[in-house]
Amino acid sequence: MNNILVVDDDAHIRKLMRLYLENSNYGVIEAVDGEEALELLGKHPIDLAVVDVMMPKIDGYELTEDIRSFLDIPILMVTAKGESQDKVKGFRAGTDDYLVKPFDPVELILRVEALLKRYNIRADNTVKIGSTVVDKDKLVVESGEKSVSLKRKECELLFVLASSPGKIFTRNQLIEKIWGFDYEGDERTVDVHIKRLREQLENFEEIVITTVRGLGYRLEASHG
Structure with missing residues (x-):
């Protein structure tokens, strides 16, 4: 999972970004200003930074220059300033891309994906539960000598559930993610795929997909 650092002093903006980034399977680390961002960059592996311009202590331009001095990661600058001179200042500071508030959260995700691709930062397409590995590239689930091939949507569904063991996902959430x-089809599509997955995973004792009545589904991990 790629980790995205979101730096913005506006809690509502951070919450919005977190919601859409996590729904797209990114890990999110938040900072309220440039000082906290620099601390977190020293403690956590970060694959991309989303940086607001107008912040107390260290503004986005200065933060971008600081990040550039010791890290080669993509930086996406987000600001209420749309004038060309502000964009020029941002690019001179070292940002890779620029997004003006108010922005469409879907555009944010598309820009993040494009920047990661440009930097050849590959998304981690495997998730491990105990000795069981779900591989989204190979479309297989493996555990020791056991191996089962899945159809693409089945594998993507299992990957989402396995990435957050114990978390309840509603049918709507799963439809949006996968x-x-x-999508204009029926919610029952999820039920059909879950049924198939359960049949395929009968011999994998470490992972069990349970129905949470009235809510949705969750994957429970059993490590023996």
Whole structure:
């Protein structure tokens, strides 16, 4: 999972970004200003930084220059300032891309994806539960000598559930993550895929998909 550092002094903006980034399977680390951001960059592996311009203590321009002095990661600058001179200042400071508030959160995700691709930062497409590995590239689940091939949507569904063991996902959340926001089919599609997954995973004791009545599904990990 790629980790995204979100730096903004506005709690509402951070919450919005976190919601959309986590829904797109990114890890999110928040900082309220440039000082905290620099501390966190020294403690956590960060794959991309989303940086607001107008912040107390250290503004976005200075923070971008500081990050550039010791890290080669993509930086996306977000600001209420849309004038060309502000963009020029941002690019001179070292930002890779620029997003003006108010922004469409879907555009934020697309820009993050494009920057990670440009930097050849590959998304981690495997998740491990005990000795069981779900591989989204190979479309397989493996544990020791056991191996089962899955269809793409089945594997993506299992990958989402396995990435957050114990977390309850509603059918709507799963549809948005796997089939997309514009999917016009029935929620029962999820039920059909869950049924197939359970059949395929009968011999994998470490992972069990449970139904949470009235809510949705969650994956429970049993490590023996």
